[in-house]
Amino acid sequence: MGERPAGAPPSALPCLLVTTATKSHGRRSQIARKAETLFLNAESMIKRVGLEKCGFFTRTFKENVTSRKLAESMNHSWNSGYGSKVFCESISVPERQERGAFHYHDLIALDCDIRTGFDFESCRAAVARKKTHLHKRNGRWCWDSPQHEAAFKKLERAYFASANPNLKRLWRDIGNSKHPGKAAEYGFGRCELLPILSNSQACARYIGSYVNIKHNRREEEDKGNRFASSTWYAVWHFGQNK
Numbered sequence: 001m002g003e004r005p006a007g008a009p010p011s012a013l014p015c016l017l018v019t020t021a022t023k024s025h026g027r028r029s030q031i032a033r034k035a036e037t038l039f040l041n042a043e044s045m046i047k048r049v050g051l052e053k054c055g056f057f058t059r060t061f062k063e064n065v066t067s068r069k070l071a072e073s074m075n076h077s078w079n080s081g082y083g084s085k086v087f088c089e090s091i092s093v094p095e096r097q098e099r100g101a102f103h104y105h106d107l108i109a110l111d112c113d114i115r116t117g118f119d120f121e122s123c124r125a126a127v128a129r130k131k132t133h134l135h136k137r138n139g140r141w142c143w144d145s146p147q148h149e150a151a152f153k154k155l156e157r158a159y160f161a162s163a164n165p166n167l168k169r170l171w172r173d174i175g176n177s178k179h180p181g182k183a184a185e186y187g188f189g190r191c192e193l194l195p196i197l198s199n200s201q202a203c204a205r206y207i208g209s210y211v212n213i214k215h216n217r218r219e220e221e222d223k224g225n226r227f228a229s230s231t232w233y234a235v236w237h238f239g240q241n242k
Contacts, residue, residue, distance in 0.1 A: 038093070042107050045089055046196070052115040055167075055193050057090075057106040062189035064101045068094075071102035078186040086110070086173070108193075112166040115195035119162035123197065126155035167195065 046054050059078070065071050075092060083090055089109040094102050133148035134141055143149040163171070174191050175181020183191045 038091070042091055045091065045107065045109055049088065049109040051196055052113040053088075053110050054196055055108050055110065055114055056196055057108050057193045058103065058191065059106065059183065059188045060103040060190045061101065061187055062184065063187065064099070065187075066100045066102070068102070074187050075104055078188070082182045082186065083108075086170070110166075110170075114164065114167040114170065114193075117162055117164045118167070118195050119159040120197055122155045122158040122162070123194065126152055126159065129155065167193070 061071070061074065065074065071094060075094065079090065079092060087108045088111055091107045093105045095105060096102055129148060129152045133144040133152070135144070136142075143152075170193060172179075173181055174183050174193060177190060183189070
């Protein structure tokens with residue numbers, strides 16, 4: 001559903017929340033505390049809803065959106081519009097890419113199972129091949145060889161085909177670069193939705209780790225932006241009782 005080289009979660013979601021061990025004058029840093037708050041929200045949501053009804057969703061704007069206020073406004077429109085109709089809950093975490101543009105990492109809760117039947121082995125192998133054989137050259141992503149690209153596409157087709165009807169329906173509705181859907185209506189381009197590849201705690205830690213990434217990539221307009229709030233990450237409860 002997407003073309004980002006490292007868009008999918010890694011094959012084994014590691015505990016990346018290193019800041020929880022960071023101390024300053026005998027106390028954990030503010031970043032660590034906020035990351036831990038995000039982790040607890042994510043873990044609670046997964047346990048309450050069920051792993052099979054949660055997904056990891058990456059959204060990238062079609063245009064190069066570098067303004068935090070504009071990104072937040074567009075994200076709010078997405079969540080209050082499409083999100084409120086499809087998701088039961090979501091946690092949206094913005095991240096500045098190296099080029100300064102924003103994209104969003106979402107942990108979403110649904111009213112249906114999107115995990116059963118999914119070919120996790122092929123997905124893990126495809127992600128591993130991307131990480132190893134796809135590199136950026138002169139601003140463009142290039143494969144080491146046509147053989148590596150062909151092998152990746154074969155793995156990608158395998159896990160795409162294994163998706164159950166619920167997940168395939170969401171893929172069609174959200175759309176992709178070749179067949180734009182709802183995401184395009186809200187200004188998003190490449191989107192990637194996958195079931196959670198690991199357990200609830202590992203996924204929650206992975207989500208929490210983005211607080212670190214965002215802190216390291218903050219720009220002047222981001223200074224003073226609160227980490228654990230609706231302006232830094234948003235916990236959306238859409239009030240659906242499904």
